[in-house]
């Protein structure tokens with residue numbers, strides 16, 4: 179029998195739009211610094227509306243949370259396991275072909291250092307269920323070990339961006355625009371760094387859901403039909419998160435529709451809802467641009483990943499705001515933008531199984547690099 183060589187990565191992000199899974203084969207160099215990979219296959223299962231609502235209600239303080247959390251942990255564990263089993267049978271793989279699954283889990287609360295006396299982060303989707311239903315060793319709970327070492331627990335993808343996308347010839351910036359957005363700065367010489375820039379799609383998704391009952395704004399067309407409200411934009415930019423220096427990370431508990439509506443209520447006149455959407459898109463673009471200007475050098479190559487890469491208006495506005503850099507998606511580096519994060523968690527599982535660290539101190543602020551995650555053996 180040949181040794182297993184594949185890894186599976188599973189991502190269910192802040193957007194709670196879908197469960198994304200990938201099967202990957204990695205080819206590392208000896209020092210484990212540069213990585214090459216083959217994406218064997220990918221699979222995505224949209225989260226049913228009711229499940230999404232349960233996630234959203236647990237992501238903000240609510241009633242009877244322990245029971246809701248306990249049950250949702252199991253329900254998501256079953257969904258994650260069945261999504262992986264679908265990918266496996268679609269490709270005629272056996273559980274023994276796969277070294278391990280890396281499951282990010284669904285974040286329902288993120289309280290990083292600086293926000294609370296005893297910082298914590300909670301990702302659910304029980305890995306016991308995943309290991310049991312798939313028969314594959316599962317690595318999960320990646321963020322808490324970094325926090326135990328004094329880090330933010332987030333973002334974790336920059337280490338993977340470095341392993342995959344670092345170039346010795348050219349400075350690069352990778353921007354992941356999911357529910358939240360994060361930046362990875364990869365200078366040709368020097369150390370990689372990164373941090374959360376703030377909301378990516380989360381506010382635009384919440385606003386179009388509330389006003390038009392749509393889960394997101396396809397291509398950013400609704401935002402494009404509105405006018406940016408500069409007074410509102412300047413007011414939103416006053417949020418302390420945007421001024422805070424890295425390391426920093428954020429989530430739905432900070433940037434949500436309640437915060438947005440409280441800010442709108444302070445205006446002298448209520449803006450048109452499509453103008454609010456245009457302003458939210460401008461908020462994402464401006465905060466990303468400000469971070470690129472402040473923390474990276476000009477003329478770097480900029481690559482976008484995450485679902486935001488498909489928001490044409492967002493991509494257009496980013497290019498307008500950053501005329502000195504060519505902005506494309508990670509498809510130009512050989513990987514479609516929607517699979518980067520799931521692949522990152524396959525890679526983090528490989529790091530853990532090989533007893534290699536997965537965090538970057540310069541990114542999360544941890545005191546040391548640590549082996550991330552708990553292992554649930556097959």
Ligand SMILES: Nc1ncnc2c1ncn2[C@@H]1O[C@H](COP(=O)(O)OP(=O)(O)O)[C@@H](O)[C@H]1O
Nearest residue numbers: 191192193356357379394396397484485488489
């Ligand atoms: N065609 C599109 N047009 C505009 N936005 C899109 C499109 N496709 C995806 N998105 C955005 O991407 C989000 C999902 O991005 P994703 O990277 O999966 O985020 P997360 O990691 O938070 O789940 C959607 O909620 C939506 O806002």
Ligand SMILES: [Mg+2]
Nearest residue numbers: 191193195196
């Ligand atoms: Mg998603």
